[in-house]
Amino acid sequence: MSSLPPDAALYHAQAKIFKRSEGRSAVAAAAYRSASCLTDDRTGQEFDYRKKHKVFAFIIAPADAPAWAYDRQELWNRSEAADKRKDAQIAREWEISIPRDIPRDQWESFAREVAAPFVATGAIVDIAIHCPRAADGDIQPHIHMMVTPRAIDETTESGFAKKKNAALESMHASGGRYGGGERGDRLKEQRERIAEIMNRYLEAAGSERRASHLSRVARGLDDDPEPTMGEQRKKAVTKRRQHDPVTALVKSVRDTRILENELAKTEEAIMSTNPKFQNLNGIAPRRKQDFKTKLFAEKFPDADFKDLADQLYQVDTKNPRLTKIRMRDGGWCEVDGAGRTVKVYGSHGTADDLAQRVVDADYADHIQRLEVTQQFQKAGATGRKAVPADEVESIADKWRSRGYTNISEMPDGVWITIGNTRVQDLGDTLRVHGHPSDAAVRAMVEKAVEEWDSSMEVFGSTEFKDAVWLEAQRHGATVYDKNTGQLYEPSPDVKARFEADRKRVAKDSDDMEDLQANKKVSALLKSAAAGDAEAATRLENNDGELYAFLNIHLDEDQRKSLGREPDEKVITALAAFRELGAKALEDEEKKAEDKKVVSLSAKLAAKVERDREMEAGRGNAPARQ
Structure with missing residues (x-):
């Protein structure tokens, strides 16, 4: 388990120079870092580190580089041959940590991105990625990046330019005869660039940890740094399985920090989920204030608020688009990131000042005061x-x-x-x-x-x-x-509006009652259409027009179809159904009248015929005597 705070990633980026005057060999260094076997042509010495473990080893060169640039043996022997002096600088190296939260399949991509500006100057970069176990038992991935000090020049015997790569030098050296600011400024720029790349990869991996190139003092940390431990000391302790005074002290410091980190993590989770705990007893005051400062800084990293940090009473970031800040003097500052607006309300004072600083840092466009x-x-x-x-x-x-x-x-x-x-x-x-x-x-x-x-x-x-x-x-x-x-x-118009609302509510109530009644009628009509005799009798007794529509206007198939229709459709058509039923009744009555007329005419015609027959019978009868 890491002893780093939960928001911090391990940052290590150290630049080195290999000098011949110090007995260094670029060939030996390349063999060790790449876990390979190389021979130094200058001394005739072979360096075999094939038993050493590595994760990756690869070479990056400019696009037009010759084939030998990718041959580690020939590359570093040529680099050695390019400078014959006893005090020659035969290689540069960057030793860079890879934060644990960056996935393994991204390590090579991360290394290539760090090396890209060096390659752009014409340098060749030999990269090896190692991953030993750290003191806490977890992985400790890191990069060894060897850089040729001269650009390629195939007109020379060595294949490298006679002079050092000026563009590469300007990325590493500053001050004095180099110019470009104070001594060490260029290296600070490179360290900052590397930290920015780390943080992009950490963010892409979904990690909350971030790396910082700044010193502990520059970051405002007042705790003592851990004592340093060399690689050889760690190996010796591992071999004898017993701590010496230095490693025992380091372990004690790390164990304490791990416990403190777990406690801080729990407390921060509580304060983040429920901001009111940022001001209740039970959590150390300094930790509560630091957490509020951290929350604000994470949301608005470019805002200048250090002199107001102790005035933060509560910082609520639960809503991703809206940050609510309460100040100790009673003022509120709400930053709507999507709408780029700051609302300020409550007491006048520090909230107004903070809101202006948020706008000045370009996190919002304007301030709205809610009085x-x-x-x-x-x-x-x-x-x-x-x-x-x-x-x-x-x-x-x-x-x-x-x-x-x-x-x-x-x-x-x-x-x-x-x-x-x-x-x-x-x-x-x-x-x-x-x-x-x-x-x-x-x-x-x-x-x-x-x-x-x-x-x-x-x-x-x-x-x-x-x-x-x-x-x-x-x-x-x-x-x-x-x-x-x-x-x-x-006001009179408000009274009138209230009366209108009351009438509307009464009408809505009536309409609702009508709707309920129509639902019952629809259900009765559909039941009768489906063949329910009791429903048909109730319909006949209560709504003759709908009964006529059902039994006179519709045929058997249409009645069955009606019984399957949805209530909404039937309710909407009730008025039309009644009209059709009324017409059906009218047609039936007319048919009945027509039948009566036909029957009477037939009776009259029969009577006339009988009368005629009787008259004819009297004419043919014999006269009385």
């Missing part, structure tokens, strides 16, 4: 500026029970975010910061109905008073005008 515009309180309340902690928790719980979730508990009351409105609840008083939205008015009236016996006082604009009165009427609540102490008398 106290209206007030709303329990009838007879005197108002107050602070609320006891136990009462704050009770007030907040009541808001949560009504379904509100964006709530902050503070010494000056409970703050509720409702859309663009911020409501400050002091128990018997509600202060409105910004324009009171309809949703905010509804929420405040709900509180008055539940907690203040449906009685409230308002003061502020006529528009606000009218909105509160209108909402209160819907709840049967009473509203007093704070200025007069009398029942509030709304």
